[in-house]
Amino acid sequence: MSRATPHHDDCSVTKALDIIGDWWALLILRNAFHGMRTFDALQKQLGISTSVLSSRLKTMTEAGVLQKVVSKADGRSFEYRLTASGHDLYPVLVALMQWGEKWRPSAKGQRLMLIEKASGLPVQGVAVLAADGRPLKPWDVAPVPGPGADERVRELIGPH
Amino acid sequence: MSRATPHHDDCSVTKALDIIGDWWALLILRNAFHGMRTFDALQKQLGISTSVLSSRLKTMTEAGVLQKVVSKADGRSFEYRLTASGHDLYPVLVALMQWGEKWRPSAKGQRLMLIEKASGLPVQGVAVLAADGRPLKPWDVAPVPGPGADERVRELIGPH
DNA sequence: CAGTATCCTCGCAGATACTG
DNA sequence: CAGTATCTGCGAGGATACTG
Numbered sequence: 539m540s541r542a543t544p545h546h547d548d549c550s551v552t553k554a555l556d557i558i559g560d561w562w563a564l565l566i567l568r569n570a571f572h573g574m575r576t577f578d579a580l581q582k583q584l585g586i587s588t589s590v591l592s593s594r595l596k597t598m599t600e601a602g603v604l605q606k607v608v609s610k611a612d613g614r615s616f617e618y619r620l621t622a623s624g625h626d627l628y629p630v631l632v633a634l635m636q637w638g639e640k641w642r643p644s645a646k647g648q649r650l651m652l653i654e655k656a657s658g659l660p661v662q663g664v665a666v667l668a669a670d671g672r673p674l675k676p677w678d679v680a681p682v683p684g685p686g687a688d689e690r691v692r693e694l695i696g697p698h
Numbered sequence: 699m700s701r702a703t704p705h706h707d708d709c710s711v712t713k714a715l716d717i718i719g720d721w722w723a724l725l726i727l728r729n730a731f732h733g734m735r736t737f738d739a740l741q742k743q744l745g746i747s748t749s750v751l752s753s754r755l756k757t758m759t760e761a762g763v764l765q766k767v768v769s770k771a772d773g774r775s776f777e778y779r780l781t782a783s784g785h786d787l788y789p790v791l792v793a794l795m796q797w798g799e800k801w802r803p804s805a806k807g808q809r810l811m812l813i814e815k816a817s818g819l820p821v822q823g824v825a826v827l828a829a830d831g832r833p834l835k836p837w838d839v840a841p842v843p844g845p846g847a848d849e850r851v852r853e854l855i856g857p858h
Numbered sequence: 859c860a861g862t863a864t865c866c867t868c869g870c871a872g873a874t875a876c877t878g
Numbered sequence: 879c880a881g882t883a884t885c886t887g888c889g890a891g892g893a894t895a896c897t898g
Contacts, residue, residue, distance in 0.1 A: 548804045549728070549798070549804065550794070550795045550796075550797075550798030550799045550802065550803075550804060551724065551725070551728050551791065551794050551795050551798060552725070552798075553798040553802035553804070554794040554795070554797050554798035554802065555721060555724055555725075555794065556802075558794075559719075559720075559721050559724060560719075561715060561719050562871095564711065564715055564719060565711070565712070565715075568709070568711050568855075569851050569855075570841075571841050572841070572842060572847055572850060572851045572854070573841050573842055573843070573844070573847025573850070573851075574847050574848055574851050575847070576848075576879080576880085577879075577880050577881070578879060578880070578881095579847075579848040579851075581880090582857075583848070583851055583852055583855070583857065586871090586872090587871065587872050587873070587874095588880080588881065588882085589871080589872080589873095589881090589882075589883085589884095590870080590871055590872080591881090592880085592881060592882075593870095602801075612879085614878095614879075614880090615879055615880075616879090616880070616881095620841070623797075623800075623801045625836065626797055626800065626801065626836055627797055628826065628836070628839065629789075629793040629796070629797075629824050629825070629826055630790065630793040630794055630797060631711065632793075632826060633789040633790040633792075633793045633824065634710070634711050634714040634715065634718075634790055635710045635711050635714070636710075636789070637710075637714050637783075637786055637787055637789075637790060638709070638710030638711055638712070638713040638714035639710045640783075640786065641714075641762075641783045641786065642710065642713035642714065642716075643710075644708045644709065644710060644713070648709060648710045648854065649854065651841065651842065652826070652839040652840060652841060652842070653839065653840060653841075653842060654828050654829070654834060654838055654839055655837075655838055655839065655840050656838065657828070657829070659828070659829040660829065661826050661827060661828060661829065661834065661839060662826075662827040662828060662829050662830075662831065663826070663827055664789050664793065664824055664825065664826050664827065665789070665824065665825060665827050665833070666788065666789055666792060666812070666821050666822075666823070666824050667821060667822040667823055667824065667825050667833060668814050668817070668819070668821060668822060669814070669817070669819040669820065669821065669822050670822075671822065671833065673825070673827060673831065673833055674814060674821065676785065676786055676788070677815075678814055678815055678816065679788065679812040679813065679814055679815065679821055680812060680813060680815050681730075681731050681732070681733050681780070681811065681812060681813075682732060682733055682811065682812070682813060683733070684733075687732055687733025687734050687735070687739075688734055688736075688739040688743070690732060690733070691729050691732045691733075691734050691739075691743055692743055694732070695728075695729075695743070697742070697743060722891095736859080736860085737859075737860050737861070738859060738860070741860090746891090746892090747891065747892050747893070747894095748860080748861065748862085749861090749862075749863085749864095749891080749892085749893095750890080750891055750892080751861090752860085752861060752862075753890095753891095772859085774859075774860090774898095775859055775860070776859090776860070776861095
């Protein structure tokens with residue numbers, strides 16, 4: 539991660555990566571989407587050191603994707619809950635998972651993490667939407683063609 | 699990144715992250731989707747050191763998301779093109795960008811990167827699909843509820 | 859233009875120990 | 879259970895120089 543070296547990169551992707559472009563952050567989120575919410579459970583399942591987990595949770599809380607709340611049941615333990623913005627990261631996770639399932643299939647299939655509220659059924663995955671809202675297939679989309687790509691990027695994102 | 703420390707984590711997300719859970723890899727892909735394909739252009743725009751860029755391109759090529767081809771026009775320069783599996787990473791990028799635009803809006807709005815082949819129009823974004831294929835809104839989905847989350851994760855992903 | 863080769867450093871992550 | 883504190887290494891990444 540080059541969060542250390544400041545990038546004057548005014549790009550949405552960069553900004554998203556600033557928070558979740560991190561190995562542990564994504565895995566914490568993955569577990570959070572499965573409902574895992576406590577420090578201890580995360581630490582044990584991920585095999586992460588306590589100091590790093592603590593720092594990650596702090597960063598993610600400050601970034602507003604997680605919220606630390608006192609557990610009602612217990613009173614002295616805590617829960618890290620997904621905020622609205624954290625919840626909105628769900629498509630990123632599902633997109634990653636879909637890609638992994640297609641191109642790096644694991645022995646045991648992996649179920650998706652969210653359900654549709656109305657039906658209670660697991661969601662299917664994620665899809666790119668056309669301008670009119672139709673879901674598109676991968677082969678229906680293509681990179682912007684033609685020359686001038688380098689200039690376009692520099693204009694859009696900025697020269698370094 | 700803890701790709702160094704081996705994780706016996708048989709999870710699609712983990713496997714996807716192994717290739718693209720990296721600051722530079724994602725930015726390279728972002729630029730690739732905009733049509734930026736040469737070593738030099740990438741190096742200049744990203745402000746990355748040549749050695750790191752070289753290593754990233756090698757890794758990504760070996761991982762099969764990029765393909766190194768001789769540029770027809772020139773004959774002695776090269777292009778790094780998205781493969782089919784690289785192209786399939788598009789939803790991940792768009793999901794990231796969408797999140798960034800919503801929660802970390804930049805001064806100048808950012809356009810999306812791909813067009814629909816049929817219409818030539820830029821795509822709208824990405825959406826989660828219900829079991830029957832309907833695109834869902836964020837508030838229509840929820841994490842799997844109830845207790846037992848910790849056990850579920852351990853069962854699904856494995857204990858460390 | 860497209861890299862490879864070296865050197866160097868600084869910060870991230872793990873390990874361990876301790877606290878309320 | 880939920881962390882903080884400290885120490886230590888090692889390796890990713892930048893800078894620079896050189897090559898076909």
